[in-house]
Amino acid sequence: MSNRAEEAVNYFTQYPVYEKLFQLFRKKYESLGKVSGTVKIEQFTKEELNHLSGFLKRSVHHLQENPTVSLRLFERRLQETRFQVADLHELLELYFQEPILWKQQLRIDEQELRRQKFEQRKIRYPQLSDWLSLLEAKNEKHRWILKQLDENETILKTLHLAITEKPSDLERISVYAQRIAGDPHAFDGSTVLGRCLIHYLYHLSNQQEGYPTSSEAINALLLTFGVLRDDISNFISIANIQATYNGGIHPVFAAASQQQSVLNVPLREILRLDGCHLSQGKDVFVVENSGVFSAILDDVPTMNLICTHGQIRIAGWKMLDLLALAGCRIHYSGDFDPEGLQMAQRILERYPKQAVLWRMSPTDYTSSLPSVRLNQERLSKLNSIRHVQLIDLAKQIRDKKLAGYQEGLLTHLIKDSKRYSE
Known part of the structure; x- marks a missing residue:
């Protein structure tokens, strides 16, 4: 800073009115990016106006009648002084002892810094490169992740290690988390790291279905990566289904079929199977x-039967996949409510050549004597029903606004079971 410039700063620092005025000038410059426009001084006191009056060569009365100061006028008066300051912008930077920048230029600079930051992250964590590009696009849905990453870079480091050191076979999530992060709960769904892992895996998988929010959808996604979140309480009930294991007949399945006993089979055991087949015939009923x-097994103990216990979990899908692979025909019977139709549609779409509906026609709906009122939130789920075999049924349920249940068709289901088991 030259002696004259320093003299200028010292001069304006003596009078508090210039601090007040220069703050207004600064805001105006940051807004416009140039020395232009005016600022309002109607809140200035008469004493403050006295100081400005001499510098601006305007009477106090004039300033009171026209309470604005032009930036260009102030700059002209500045250049008439003995101070060696080129312009008002230079004076403001000297006065505040920092660069005074146009807000739009600041945004451009911030964007460039952010771009460089993402590029550095992509180089440092190459396995996360595509995911980071997705986040960089600044989708509103990703804002929470960006905030977490900005606050804690360790998340990226741990996530990158989790991807590069992914399970070679199947690994339980607590063991995996302990191995990667030294904490068995590191990938729990309630943690930031756990949520980021699901987000990464979802976009890596290019799934057509919506973002996983249910426990089953999250479990299925993790399983594609070789991570087991729950392989014991995730089970399915079966009757008269055989299995192969290590190249031979599975003795537990065989004994249960021989004794006409029900098996509750957890996902842990299903994942160990080589395949599944039926004790008799090619038709399995769900x-x-x-x-x-x-109740069906009470009357027809030889029925090839599966119970999903509500929405199909991973254990159920894995078992049905094995039966479909063996060429079995899958008969599905669900409740006459939006959730039951959604599950029926998923089965029809997953096994288009092998799945058929069992007692799920509009006539069967009427026979079930529907009586449970459906609220609008549940009825809106019927909007997702698009399969040709379910459209008429969905319309009928939507019109009646009533749900029907399998129990209302039990006699028909038992009768069908006897016919197929003969």
Whole structure:
């Protein structure tokens, strides 16, 4: 800073009115990016106006009648002084002892810094490069992740290690988390790291279905990566289904079929199977409710039967996949409610050549004597029903606004079971 410039700063620092005025000038310059426009001084006191009056060569009365100061006028008066300051912008930077920048230029600079930051992250964590590009696009849905990454870079480091050191076979999530992060709960769904892992895996998988929010959807996604979140309580109930294991007949499945006993098979055991087949025939029947499952077996103990216990979990899908692979025909019977139709549609779409509906026609809906009122939130789920075999049924349920249940068709289901088991 030259002696004259320093003299200028010292001069304006003596009078508090210039601090007040220069703050207004600064805001105006940051807004416009140039020395232009005016600022309002109607809140200035008469004493402050006295100081400005001499410098601006305007009477106090004039300033009171016209309470604005032009930046260009101030700059002209500045250049008439003995101070060696080129312009008002230079004076403001000297006065505040920092660069005074146009806000738009600041945004451009911030964007460039952010771009460089992402490029550095991509180089440092190459396995996360595509995911980071997705986040960089600044989708509103990703804002929470960006905030977490900005606050804690360790998340990226741990996530990158989790991807590069992914399970070679199947690994339980607590063991995996302990191995990667030294904390068995590091990938729990309630943690930031756990949520980021799911987000990464979802976009890596290019799934067509919506973002996983249910426990089953998250479990299925993790399983594609070789991570087991729950392989014991995730189970399915079966009757008269055989299995192969290590190249031979599975003795537990065989004994259960021989004794006409029900097996509750956890995902842990299903994942160890080589394949599945039926004790007799090629038709397997799937019901949603355990009461219906048990009642059918009371009358027809030889029925090839599966119970999903509500929405199909991973254990159920894995078992059905094995049966479909063996060429079995899958008959599905669910409740006459939006959730039951959604599950029926998933089965029809997953096994288009092998799945058929069992007692799920509009006539069967009427026969079930529907009586449970459906609220609008549940009825809106019927908007997702698009399969040709379910459209008429969905319309009928939407019109009646009533749900029907399998228990109302139990006699028909048992009758069908006897016919197929003869």
